[in-house]
Amino acid sequence: MSTLAPESPPLRAAQGVDDAAMREVLSSFCTGVAVITAVEDCRPVGMAVQSFSSVSLDPPLVCFCPAHTSSTWPRIRRAGRFAVSVLGADQQELCRQFAVTGGDKFAGVAWRAGNNGAPLLDGALAWIECDLAGRLPGGDHTVVLGRVTALAAAPDDTGPLVYFRRTYGRLRSSSSRSASIASARSRSEA
Template sequence: MPIPTHPSTSPEDLKSALAGFCTGVAVITALGPDGRPAGMAVQSFSSVSLDPPLVCFCPAHTSTTWPRIRAAGRFAVNVLAEDQRELCRRFAVSGGDKFAGTPWRPGGNGAPLLDGALATIECELTDVLDGGDHAIALGRVTSLTAHRDTGPLLYFRRAWGRLTIPRGARSGIRCVRSQGAAAS
């Protein structure tokens, strides 16, 4: 069923409004049906439920990578660290061998786990829902590991950034923008 919109809401207006919402960045990976790794950068990763453990991400219907991940039936979420901006750029574009020069190892479900990720979350694809021009992919968490004690790569106002925590502060985290906008 199509999602109704207000007649004055354009895709560009929505993008501009949502640019003010800071998100983390992840790379969704899978071993495609042909045995080759597939991966795509997403900002749309989110926790859905703790019991049972469920997560989701929202790939565009126009994605050339999403059909390979969907066909695999299982995937990994690689939560990117603040020093993985170039890796994010590589996985944010269509085409090419995104895994060339990218160190990874197979997870328990076969999906590529990227070296240097803050965390890896292995999942079984349980459902795919319609979300307008995107799909909503729901995954049941089967395994997870936190790897690094560093800050996350963030996306805010169409640019990458990182967290800075003032020395001695327990709260008051602020986002510092970095140069270089991500591909839309």
């Protein structure tokens, strides 16, 4: 037995979709927020992203998608390795600090060097260290693949920082995990 759903708006053909319509519709997809960091020429660099995802367990791969206009991505690419700090709900200002172009994004930011030397931001929900594994064309962005070399998760006390319809929000976990910090090394280091 089928249930009748309210009528949906007509779908638009992909050809001729304008930028504003694309942004509006895709803003309906709720994402987490992360900061990608690296060290280039002995200086930390970083950028906020919402285009971050797990790709594969075997091999362990993640991806993010910087815009071609990013001035930070070329610096991360030259480093050849990076870290991902998954932001918690209380880190909205930190996200804004890493989302701007130019300036010292690390001013006043507490961090420690990961195993690969990339900055791991204090207070994040999780950290993922990667070696640059590949790049693919993605229109006006680059799809960056990272091979995971180490990772850890902090207690889920605050929930993640989420981005939905151009605004930040929070999501609380229904389970209250105890403090469990998990780390893993890639098979190549075993």
